[in-house]
Amino acid sequence: MSIKELVRKYAVSSYSAYLLLILIGLALPLVITDDFFNRIIVLTFFYIMFSTSWNLLAYSGQASLGHAAFLGIGAFVSTIFIINGASAVVGVLAGALTASLVGLFLGVICVRLKEWFLGLVTFGFAIIMVALVNESSIFIEAMNSALLAIGLSGSMDPHMFGGSLGIYSPNIVSRDQYYYLFFFAMVGTILASHLVIRSKIGFAFAAIRENQAEASMMGVDITRYKLIAFMISTFMAGFAGALFAPYNYFINPEIFSIHNSFMPIIMTISGGIGTIGGPIIGALVINLIWEQMGLMGMSIDRLLILGLILVLEILFLPRGLMPLMKKIINKASGITSRDTPL
């Protein structure tokens, strides 16, 4: 059977394509047993979650330039909860909810203003979080306890990646368990994003993004839907952060860095902004390029290249890789309908 026929037979709907991807994802740990590659894949899952969260907000026409703030809040708050005795589930939820509430707060301030304000305020907010974290004893305690956990875990299981036990989740210990945790979290995030975008809420988001005045005339409650977008998106970001903290086995104010705010932007734009598949493909491609450049010993150069990629994409490929891929798949399978894979 030729590739053309295969694509035509199995990839006619996006659902079968996604199902295939899920099956591959489930089977991957059986094939890839190398710690290093496992970590890269888990990081890719993490970035897919984070980019999906950012993409959902951008879908409603609001671009956050400081999404790392919500990621970091999720990570810090969940750690604080758990070192004070809460269970892992409660901690992760608390982290995500706090991120969502902070997002709501920022959203309320900016919602009636033009898109610039949101960018400016979120951009500044992420930077200012660093100062807040460095000054508050509760955050410092969280950082120290996270570091302490590395010290404790380092000797307990030499098998695991870098001896990571995680800050708080003694139940999730092995490499593969982390893999599946992130995998299902990622699938859940994508599914949630898909459901939101295809629902009435998603149509309202798109209407607001395309023309706020017209959407308002058609009876869309602008403020309400903008805030909904903010709350869902920041919840996802906080959730990703809350999972990332134990996997990374320590947290510090670096999590609020501009770099962390820009990664989801570059990834989403590379894939295709405003599409479900965009953040997935973008995170995959950019993270692979990023890690490959890291292996090649680049440190400053890879940041420079990332910037160049972003600028060149904005100038020459503003819709990302998705339309390009669609074209290629359509050509390969001879399908011309809208019902194409991904």
Place this chain on the structure above:
Amino acid sequence: MAEITTLLQIFIWGLTAGCIYVLMAVGLNMIFGVMKVVNFAHGEIMMLGAFTSFWIYYYTGLNPYFILFISMILVGIFGVIIERYGFRRVLGTGKLNEIFLSLGLIYILQNAAVKLWTDDIRKINSPFSSSTLDLGLLNITYDRLIAIAFTAMILICLYIFLTKTDVGRALRATSQNHEAAMLMGVNVNQMYMLSFGIGAGLAATAGTITGILSPFNPYMGTIPGIMAFTVIIIGGLGSIPGAVIAGLMLGLVQNFTIFYLGGAWKEAVAFVLLIIVLIIRPTGLFGEEP
């Protein structure tokens, strides 16, 4: 209660810090007013200004206050190039693209600077660095006085340029309504380049003054850049008088906060101020449309 001398000293420091914010914010506002683009990479252009001055100083040893003008022109030309080959191409394709382009520029400029010039800490030495003006109650270094004087001078020149010359009037016309300006025979594209050039030149001035007053490295621009955004929101997007007043105010508030609460609250207080202004008066102090 602190001594009056200390308070005056902090006042002067606040004023110098404020001058840097004013230069940055006025430039940003020029660009925003004319092009309706917020250049997030403005802090990086400031850094470029500081390095341009530093290298000219390093190789020629001229007076840094003379170099400042050379640097202003060179970085201004660089700004024009960025506008012509970067922002111009995405203008009108959606606000988000313009934002993302400037984000990419932050990455490129900052890391190219680290790559070319390393992240060592550098300083531009001023011939007046050791001399101070003794006013009995307090001593002010000449460098700070010159910084304040330069800012005032540049603002006055800018004011005269914008109100008394034809090109300045064309710039203001473009910022008020660029279709109408176009119909009146103003070359809007030239105005775009000019506003970006002036904005970049002002940022270079701010960078040079910062480089004279304190040591710097390629990461110096990030915080002043963000503070400049804060200033233009507080002062009102597009309002130059608003930027001047809000910039000085922020500089003063920050320096008194450092004195009373500690250095780490410097950025946080700016943000608190921003939130308060956005809640009470979403258009900023002098802004017109939300």
